[in-house]
Amino acid sequence: MTGKATWTAVPSTDPAEACPIAPVVDIVFSRWTTPILWTLNMHGRQRFVELERRITAITPKVLTQRLRQLERDGMILRTYYPEVPPRVEYEITELGRTLGPLFANLADWATTNLPKVDAARHDYDADPAR
Amino acid sequence: MTGKATWTAVPSTDPAEACPIAPVVDIVFSRWTTPILWTLNMHGRQRFVELERRITAITPKVLTQRLRQLERDGMILRTYYPEVPPRVEYEITELGRTLGPLFANLADWATTNLPKVDAARHDYDADPAR
DNA sequence: CGGTATCCCTAGGGATACTG
DNA sequence: CAGTATCCCTAGGGATACCG
Numbered sequence: 001m002t003g004k005a006t007w008t009a010v011p012s013t014d015p016a017e018a019c020p021i022a023p024v025v026d027i028v029f030s031r032w033t034t035p036i037l038w039t040l041n042m043h044g045r046q047r048f049v050e051l052e053r054r055i056t057a058i059t060p061k062v063l064t065q066r067l068r069q070l071e072r073d074g075m076i077l078r079t080y081y082p083e084v085p086p087r088v089e090y091e092i093t094e095l096g097r098t099l100g101p102l103f104a105n106l107a108d109w110a111t112t113n114l115p116k117v118d119a120a121r122h123d124y125d126a127d128p129a130r
Numbered sequence: 131m132t133g134k135a136t137w138t139a140v141p142s143t144d145p146a147e148a149c150p151i152a153p154v155v156d157i158v159f160s161r162w163t164t165p166i167l168w169t170l171n172m173h174g175r176q177r178f179v180e181l182e183r184r185i186t187a188i189t190p191k192v193l194t195q196r197l198r199q200l201e202r203d204g205m206i207l208r209t210y211y212p213e214v215p216p217r218v219e220y221e222i223t224e225l226g227r228t229l230g231p232l233f234a235n236l237a238d239w240a241t242t243n244l245p246k247v248d249a250a251r252h253d254y255d256a257d258p259a260r
Numbered sequence: 261c262g263g264t265a266t267c268c269c270t271a272g273g274g275a276t277a278c279t280g
Numbered sequence: 281c282a283g284t285a286t287c288c289c290t291a292g293g294g295a296t297a298c299c300g
Binding site for chain 1: 300
């Protein structure tokens with residue numbers, strides 16, 4: 001991101017206004033980060049290819065981008081082994097692991113409430129008055 | 131968008147692969163939805179303009195889009211009063227309210243861990259080896 | 261293996277009107 | 281007030297190819 005601030009130095013649109021959890025959302029729930037964190041949390045230390053294989057449909061470019069970002073945010077740790085062929089392993093950090101309970105809660109919420117969301121959608125779509 | 135459905139069983143790229151909370155993330159943590167839900171949860175029943183004013187920088191178009199989506203998902207309820215001038219009030223549903231504890235957890239996490247994220251970023255950026 | 265380097269492309273917003 | 285209607289625009293991915 002060598003961006004050339006088009007029109008402002010201040011963060012442009014700011015969803016964080018009056019919403020204290022917006023920064024967390026950016027870090028943890030932006031595109032692809034949740035699957036990555038989840039996978040690392042569930043299956044432990046893994047190599048690049050393993051992540052690639054588990055997180056279907058992500059391209060290496062994007063996987064690298066997200067991994068770097070998560071590394072910078074202190075959520076994951078990258079370890080490089082200068083062997084031949086090279087080996088790199090990713091693992092979740094202690095900080096990243098603090099998300100565990102949160103993820104568990106989310107999973108619970110999903111189990112009990114996703115069906116309700118589906119029902120709500122069905123109802124909404126079935127209403128002819130729309 | 132007056133449309134109904136347009137569902138398509140997500141033929142596109144699917145981050146949900148092997149990540150059970152991905153659907154929740156789509157519903158609750160996609161752009162602008164968190165601030166909307168948060169605001170509605172904190173300040174209760176509100177009119178369109180109030181939301182507009184509290185969630186700085188959101189445009190009416192996008193606010194409408196997200197509100198409709200959240201309504202369809204059963205997270206919020208829209209009530210229309212055919213007065214002059216017209217009045218519309220939005221409130222969080224019971225289903226939406228079940229997110230309360232989750233949001234609280236997230237806020238807690240933010241309080242104790244966002245500083246660590248900042249520190250990690252600083253460290254990462256300070257390392258000349260990059 | 262573990263990534264870069266390019267090119268490309270479109271959906272999702274933003275800005276700016278306008279209306280019932 | 282509570283939205284629509286347009287137009288526009290770019291950042292964020294995807295696809296593909298290549299490298300140490």
